[in-house]
Structure formats: C-alpha cells, structure tokens
Amino acid sequence: MSHPAHKNAKSMEIIIDLNAVIISIDPNNQGELTVLTIDKANNLLPWGQYDPMHHKTMEIGLRHWVKNLSGMMLDYVEQLYTFGDSGRFSYGDPNRHIVSTGYLAIVNPEIREQQPTSQWRNIYDFFPWEDFRNGRPPILDKFILPKLYDWSDGIETDQRIKLSFGSQNDVWDEENTVARFELMYEANLVFEAVRDANPDMSGEININEADTKLPTGSYMPFDHRRILATALGRIRSKVKYKPVIFDLMSNFFTLFELQKSTEAILGHRLHKQNFRRYVEREKLVVKTDEMQHQPSGRPASLYEFNKQLVGVANVVGLKIGNSSSAY
Amino acid sequence: MSHPAHKNAKSMEIIIDLNAVIISIDPNNQGELTVLTIDKANNLLPWGQYDPMHHKTMEIGLRHWVKNLSGMMLDYVEQLYTFGDSGRFSYGDPNRHIVSTGYLAIVNPEIREQQPTSQWRNIYDFFPWEDFRNGRPPILDKFILPKLYDWSDGIETDQRIKLSFGSQNDVWDEENTVARFELMYEANLVFEAVRDANPDMSGEININEADTKLPTGSYMPFDHRRILATALGRIRSKVKYKPVIFDLMSNFFTLFELQKSTEAILGHRLHKQNFRRYVEREKLVVKTDEMQHQPSGRPASLYEFNKQLVGVANVVGLKIGNSSSAY
DNA sequence: TTACTAATACTCAATTTGAGATTTAATGGA
DNA sequence: TCCATTAAATCTCAAATTGAGTATTAGTAA
Incomplete structure (x- = not known):
C-alpha cells in the first residue's frame, strides 16, 4: 500500500495557514470575552x-508561531476546522492555494496580562448580533433579517x-455562530464578502465608502472572522459539558464572576440562584475562607476550582440548556 | 495585507489527503454499525x-473522490479533523509531507445497497474494546489495561x-474513542504502531509474525483507523443532541430497530421503556398504521421520522446520558 | 387451547428544573 | 446610631424528567 504520486504534476502548491483564536476574560471590564489580535489596526489573529x-x-x-508573535506559551489548545476554500480571499497568486486551519486556545487572566490590553478585543465587536445579554440585539430585526x-x-x-x-417562533441556538456568519457572508452583509468580491484588493481598505459602512461589526483580514465564529460556536458548546470555564478564570473567583464569564461566552443571561446551585451540587468549586468586598452590598465568598476533579473522567460542564431566561 | 511568500523556498511539498468515513446500519444483521471500505483485503477507506x-x-x-470510487452521491457530510502528523506512517519520500483530513458521511439502508455487502465492515472489528453491548469487553482487563x-x-x-x-471507579466515557486509540498507538498495542515504527514497509504485511498477532482488532492502511476512531467519537456524541440517527434509518422502522441502531452507535444497551418514552415525548417519530410482524411475539408498529421537524432549529437528539444500564 | 415472545402500557419514587421569595452582611449617608 | 441600599446567600415549591421497574396485549407455533 504505497502512496501514489500526485496524478498531475502541474498542480497548485498547497500552503497551510495555522490560525490561533486565543480567548480570555477581561477581569477589569465586567468579565467581557476577548480575543487576542497581533495588530490592533487590522485585527489580525496570530x-x-x-x-x-x-x-x-x-x-x-x-x-511556535504564537510564541514567536506574542511570547505566550499556550496551555489549552484544540483544533477547530480546516477551510479549504480560503481562496475566497484572493492573493492574486494562481499557483498557490491556501488552506487554513483554526485553533482555539484559552488563557487565564494572569497569562492575559502578558499582552497589552489594547490587543485584546471584545469578541462581540465582531459579532454584535450574537450578544443577547441586554435583550435581543436590534440589528437582527432592523438590518440582518430583512436583508437576508x-x-x-x-x-x-x-x-x-x-x-x-431561529426567526419568529423558533428558538435562537447560540451555538450556530458559523451558520449565521456564513449566511451573512453569502448575502454580502459582512465587509469580508465585499472585499473578497473585489479581486484586486487584498484587504486594504480602498473600497467604495458606502460598502465599508456595513453595521455588522468590525472585520478581520483573510478569513479570520470566520475562524473566530467557529471558535465562538465551539466554546459556547463546550462550556456546557466540559469545565473549560475554569481555564478562563483566575485561581480565586466569586460565583458572580463565574456567572458573568459564562454569560459572556453564551451571550445571554442566566438565573443566578440556579447557577450557583448547579456548580455547588456538581462540586465543581470549593469555597475558601477569603471574602471579596464590593463597593456596596454583602461581600462575596471567594471560590476555587475543585482540584480533586483534575484527572477525573466525565466531569461535566455547566449543563445549561440553550437560552435560559434572565437572571 | 498581502499574503507573505513562504519564508523558505526549499520547503517540503504539502499534500492533503481527503478521507471518508461512510457509516451505515446493516439492516440484515441486527442493526450493526458498519463502515464502507473500498478494498476488502486492506480495509482502505475511500x-x-x-x-x-x-x-x-x-x-x-x-x-468527487467518493463518487469516483464507489459511485455514491453523499448526502450528510461533516468534517472531522485534520492530522498534520500523518508522517507517522512513512512513504519514504522526504520531499513531500502528507496531511490528512477526515470526513464523516452518513448513508441510509437504501443507499447502502448500492455497495457490495462485503465492503461494509463492522466498526467494532476495528475497535473490539469499544463495544459494551454484551458487557465489558474482556480484552480491556485481560490485555489492554495491563499492557498500558x-x-x-x-x-x-x-x-x-x-x-x-476510566479504570476502576471512574466511568467509561464512550465518546473518548480517539484518546483511547492514541494511547494504544503510543503503547504499541495496535498494529499500525508496529508498522509505522518499521520505516521500510508501507503497510504491507511482512513484519515478524508475533507482532501482527495483536488481539486489538483489524487494522487499516495509513492513519485510517485513527480517522475511524475520530468518526466513532463524533457520531456517539452527535446522536445525543442532534437527530442524526434518522439519517441512518430507512423511512419506516420499529422503535426496537431505532433502539438497536442507537445502541450500535453508543456501544452499550439502553432501557427499552424509557427509550421509547423519550422519542415519543420529543415527538421525534410518528406512528404509521403499518405493522411489522416478527417470527414470534406481538407485531411492532412502524414509525417514521416526524417530517415536521425538518428545518426546525433546536431539534434535540436522543438525550441519553453517558452509559445507561442494561435494557 | 395453551405456552411463549416481544411490543406496548402503566406506575412510582427520586431527582432535577425553573422561577421565585426571604434573609443576611456589608456600605454610605442623615 | 439608624436607615436605605445593594448584592450575596439561603430557602421554597410546583412542574417536569429520570430511573427502574410491573402489568397487559397481540401476535406465532405446538
């Protein structure tokens, strides 16, 4: 069983781009979900x-690339998806074809500090329609759905x-980020689609002004925003059945902070009492005797991740049904 | 933002292999889970x-390749994973590096018939340790775990x-197929590891007889068995939250057949009464007035998938916790 | 007519959920 | 000092779901 030579010698050279979506929670900004860019102006992923x-x-x-570009040593890394049609953004070289593989990495607030704050960008800047924490985003009914x-x-x-x-009676499935982004791309509702349709510009902004005024969030070079959508979908799904949320937290945290971080990932609010009941019942966390004093209100106990769970198979995540009600 | 040229002109050529894990249920063999091979002798995936x-x-x-090799037009297809270290099986060509991307496809019994039965192989021939339907497989405690x-x-x-x-007190997580296969590969408990360690043989069997006698199931060329492990893990996970099982069934089926198929995927038995209660409550199926007469016993009603659910977001799968008890 | 077999129907306690109301421990004025 | 305010922490309770049965029914073959 030897591997046959490529049928056809004059085929295109294939290049594989590796792309990192490095996610962290911003502890100074009420637990916003952020992604690392290596180039503030262009929102380039490492x-x-x-x-x-x-x-x-x-x-x-x-x-290796992430180390090189940012100095960070990644801990948790997982492959997301390999896109073969990266040719939808054109580089003008007909002899090379670029395939891109996305990875999701998770970083805690301590590691996060190694990078300038300005390079951590709020994920919902790129997907304003995905954030239901303050109610259904108006852009859905005012712009996206009618246009679609x-x-x-x-x-x-x-x-x-x-x-x-999930228009009308059907429910919004928060994990469906990729399907939504792809539809919007096809319908020319995101800037990347406009850019890619214009073969002689490789992402530089000199496209007619009107088209750049799409209200559908910040854009990214290459297919980075599509990869980011994949990452958001994956982490939204994963947080429900694996305790990944703790990789995003500091060693000590209040249950409220834990909840806010989870809400930032899911993009919707959770019921406070039931949330804490759940994490306590599943023994995911252990109370310490430290307290965190707030500017007002009863001080909160600090908790830590239950270290006994490290290395135990079948530790579940937060087991939250899709789209809960407000807290 | 133009794409930089590859740093280093004398780099290896990259080739991407696309591999299909095409899964179906064998209706003539009490609902066994089978995979299509295109070469009976070698268990080659398309x-x-x-x-x-x-x-x-x-x-x-x-x-395209699947069409070419088997004539089949695939319906449901999903990407599994891209392995960059396919070099772990060697082809002796130092100038080319092979990356392989696996896909999962699902085919119903009608389409299945287009292929000779002999090419549909029972998935558990390749993973005898994954099948708990007749109790815990003895090979685990007799061979695999001691060796590991x-x-x-x-x-x-x-x-x-x-x-x-999940040795001893911990539970077996049926979705963890890849982690188990990878460990066994590293520990030289699967034939592929022996083959790959021997650089001048590309899968042909002329390795010393003792090593080929590993009791850990049939082997496959290249990294096809690893890809198959990925597929099994994915479908085991998916069947619980999406109604993929119906893509594997004929249009009409009994609830018992549905249950057997689900058990074949999960690799363990389910509680009969609760299983039917669940599919009925979720309105996943609709009873027809056809009956299926068995050789003995009360005849079973034929059901069909509730077509009203096609195109409804948030249709759940079978929502079965990991490892239920016997039926 | 009777044994046998498997489908289908019914039961019931134990848990889990969804959505709350209530109580407690702090802060910052008046 | 006392009171309003704030948010944590605790407690309640009906409804729904689960886990693990037992009971009944509709066929086949002797």
Missing part, C-alpha cells in the same frame, strides 16, 4: 504557515435562514 | 488527494490512561 520540516504536528507549529430575506432566492434559502437565526 | 485546481472546497473534493500500565512511565501517564479508559 498566524503562520505550517512547515512540516520544522514541526512534527500542526499544533506544534501553531504554538431580501437576498433569499426562495423557500430553501428561507428555510436555511430560519434554521440559523 | 480517499483521494485534494486538488484545488479542480475543487473549490475540500468537501467538494471529497464528494506496564508501558506507562509514571503518574502522569497513569493519569492519562485513567482519564481515557
């Missing part, structure tokens, strides 16, 4: 080409829109 | 190289083994 000569696995390559249905070419696309955005 | 000249996305490339702990080099590896195999 990335680099995979070079099998130097790195045995793609994940090792990714860690305008663009839709029939019942099948209507169906897709309904499935992704 | 695969082909990604050629961006001809296919816009990797998924389109995959569908022998091989383990300390407390940290012990921990890894415990996490993946």
Whole structure:
C-alpha cells in the first residue's frame, strides 16, 4: 500500500495557514470575552504557515508561531476546522492555494496580562448580533433579517435562514455562530464578502465608502472572522459539558464572576440562584475562607476550582440548556 | 495585507489527503454499525488527494473522490479533523509531507445497497474494546489495561490512561474513542504502531509474525483507523443532541430497530421503556398504521421520522446520558 | 387451547428544573 | 446610631424528567 504520486504534476502548491483564536476574560471590564489580535489596526489573529520540516504536528507549529508573535506559551489548545476554500480571499497568486486551519486556545487572566490590553478585543465587536445579554440585539430585526430575506432566492434559502437565526417562533441556538456568519457572508452583509468580491484588493481598505459602512461589526483580514465564529460556536458548546470555564478564570473567583464569564461566552443571561446551585451540587468549586468586598452590598465568598476533579473522567460542564431566561 | 511568500523556498511539498468515513446500519444483521471500505483485503477507506485546481472546497473534493470510487452521491457530510502528523506512517519520500483530513458521511439502508455487502465492515472489528453491548469487553482487563500500565512511565501517564479508559471507579466515557486509540498507538498495542515504527514497509504485511498477532482488532492502511476512531467519537456524541440517527434509518422502522441502531452507535444497551418514552415525548417519530410482524411475539408498529421537524432549529437528539444500564 | 415472545402500557419514587421569595452582611449617608 | 441600599446567600415549591421497574396485549407455533 504505497502512496501514489500526485496524478498531475502541474498542480497548485498547497500552503497551510495555522490560525490561533486565543480567548480570555477581561477581569477589569465586567468579565467581557476577548480575543487576542497581533495588530490592533487590522485585527489580525496570530498566524503562520505550517512547515512540516520544522514541526512534527500542526499544533506544534501553531504554538511556535504564537510564541514567536506574542511570547505566550499556550496551555489549552484544540483544533477547530480546516477551510479549504480560503481562496475566497484572493492573493492574486494562481499557483498557490491556501488552506487554513483554526485553533482555539484559552488563557487565564494572569497569562492575559502578558499582552497589552489594547490587543485584546471584545469578541462581540465582531459579532454584535450574537450578544443577547441586554435583550435581543436590534440589528437582527432592523438590518440582518430583512436583508437576508431580501437576498433569499426562495423557500430553501428561507428555510436555511430560519434554521440559523431561529426567526419568529423558533428558538435562537447560540451555538450556530458559523451558520449565521456564513449566511451573512453569502448575502454580502459582512465587509469580508465585499472585499473578497473585489479581486484586486487584498484587504486594504480602498473600497467604495458606502460598502465599508456595513453595521455588522468590525472585520478581520483573510478569513479570520470566520475562524473566530467557529471558535465562538465551539466554546459556547463546550462550556456546557466540559469545565473549560475554569481555564478562563483566575485561581480565586466569586460565583458572580463565574456567572458573568459564562454569560459572556453564551451571550445571554442566566438565573443566578440556579447557577450557583448547579456548580455547588456538581462540586465543581470549593469555597475558601477569603471574602471579596464590593463597593456596596454583602461581600462575596471567594471560590476555587475543585482540584480533586483534575484527572477525573466525565466531569461535566455547566449543563445549561440553550437560552435560559434572565437572571 | 498581502499574503507573505513562504519564508523558505526549499520547503517540503504539502499534500492533503481527503478521507471518508461512510457509516451505515446493516439492516440484515441486527442493526450493526458498519463502515464502507473500498478494498476488502486492506480495509482502505475511500480517499483521494485534494486538488484545488479542480475543487473549490475540500468537501467538494471529497464528494468527487467518493463518487469516483464507489459511485455514491453523499448526502450528510461533516468534517472531522485534520492530522498534520500523518508522517507517522512513512512513504519514504522526504520531499513531500502528507496531511490528512477526515470526513464523516452518513448513508441510509437504501443507499447502502448500492455497495457490495462485503465492503461494509463492522466498526467494532476495528475497535473490539469499544463495544459494551454484551458487557465489558474482556480484552480491556485481560490485555489492554495491563499492557498500558506496564508501558506507562509514571503518574502522569497513569493519569492519562485513567482519564481515557476510566479504570476502576471512574466511568467509561464512550465518546473518548480517539484518546483511547492514541494511547494504544503510543503503547504499541495496535498494529499500525508496529508498522509505522518499521520505516521500510508501507503497510504491507511482512513484519515478524508475533507482532501482527495483536488481539486489538483489524487494522487499516495509513492513519485510517485513527480517522475511524475520530468518526466513532463524533457520531456517539452527535446522536445525543442532534437527530442524526434518522439519517441512518430507512423511512419506516420499529422503535426496537431505532433502539438497536442507537445502541450500535453508543456501544452499550439502553432501557427499552424509557427509550421509547423519550422519542415519543420529543415527538421525534410518528406512528404509521403499518405493522411489522416478527417470527414470534406481538407485531411492532412502524414509525417514521416526524417530517415536521425538518428545518426546525433546536431539534434535540436522543438525550441519553453517558452509559445507561442494561435494557 | 395453551405456552411463549416481544411490543406496548402503566406506575412510582427520586431527582432535577425553573422561577421565585426571604434573609443576611456589608456600605454610605442623615 | 439608624436607615436605605445593594448584592450575596439561603430557602421554597410546583412542574417536569429520570430511573427502574410491573402489568397487559397481540401476535406465532405446538
């Protein structure tokens, strides 16, 4: 069983880009969910080409690039997705084809401090329609949904829109971030779509002014925003069945902080009493005898992650049904 | 923001292999879970190289290869994982590096018939330790776990083994198929590891007889068995929260058949009465007035998937906790 | 007519959920 | 010092879900 040579010698060279979505919670800004960029002006994610000569696995390559670009040593890393159609942003080189693989990394507030605050960007700047913490985002009904249905070419696309955005009676599935972003891209409702449709500009902003005024959040170079959407979907799903949230927290935290962080990930509010009942019942946390005094109100107990759970199979996450009610 | 040229001109050529894990249920064999191979002798999964000249996305490339090799048009397809260290099986060509991306496809019994039965192989032939339907597989305690702990080099590896195999008090997490396979590979308990350690053989069996006698199931060329492990883990997870099971069934089925298929996926038995209560409560199925007469016993009603659920967001799957008790 | 088999129906205690009301411990004026 | 304010922490309770049965029914074969 030997590996056959490529059928066709004059084929394109393939290049694999490794892209890191490094997520952390901003402890100074009421627990906002943030992502690391390496270039404030352009919102570039840390990335680099995979070079099998130097790195045995793609994940090792990714860690290398992140180390190089930011000095950070990543702990938790997981592969997200490999996009083969990165050619949807064009570089003008017909002899090379770029494939991009995204990774999700999680960083706690201590590690977070190694980077300038300005490079940590609020995730919802890129997806304003994904944040239901202050009610349903008006942009959905004022802009996105009408535009999508305008663009839709029939019942099948209507169906897709309904499935992704849960219009009307159906429920919003917060994990469906990618399907929503892809639809918006196809319908030209995000800047990247406008950019990619214009072959001679590789992301530089010299596109006609009107088109850049899309109200659908900040944009990113390459397909980085699509990768970020994948990461958001993944962490929203994961937080419900694995205790990843603790990788985002400091060693000591109040239950309220824990809740705010979870809400930042899920993009909606949770019921306070039931939230704490759950984490306590599952013994995910242990109370310390330290207290945190607030400017007003009863001081909160500080908790830590139950270290006894490290290395125990089947530790569940927060087991939160999709879209709970307000707190 | 133009894409920089590769730093280093004399780098290796990268080739992307696309691999399909096509899964179906064997209706003639009490609902066994099977996978399509294109080469009975070698257990080869359908695969082909990604050629961006001809296919816009990797998924389109995959569908093309499957069509080519088997004539089948795939419906449900989802990407699994991209392995960059496929170099762990060697082809002796130091100038090319192979990356492999796995896909999961699901096929119903009608489509299944298009292929010769002999090419559909029982998934548990490749993972005998994953099947708890007739109790805990003896191979775990007789061979795998003792060998793993022998091989383990300390407390940290012990921990890894415990996490993946849930030894003793901890529970078996049926979704952890990949972690288990990877450990067994590292510990040289699967044939692929022996093969890959031997650089001048590319999968042909001329390795010393003793090593091929590993009792850990049939093996596959390349890293196909690792990809299959990824697929099994994914479908085990997915069946619990999305109604994928119906893509594996004929249009009409009894609740018992539905249960057997689910058990084949999960690798353990379920409680019969509760299973039917669940699918009925969630209105996943609709009773028809057809009956299926068995050789003995009361005839069973035929059901069909509730078509009203097509296109409804948030349809849940079978919501089965990890490892239920016997039926 | 009777044994046998499997589908279907029903039961019931124990848990878990969803949504609250109530109590407690702090702070900062009047 | 006392009181309003704030948020943590505790407690309540009905409704829904789960886990693990027992009981009944509709067929087949002897």
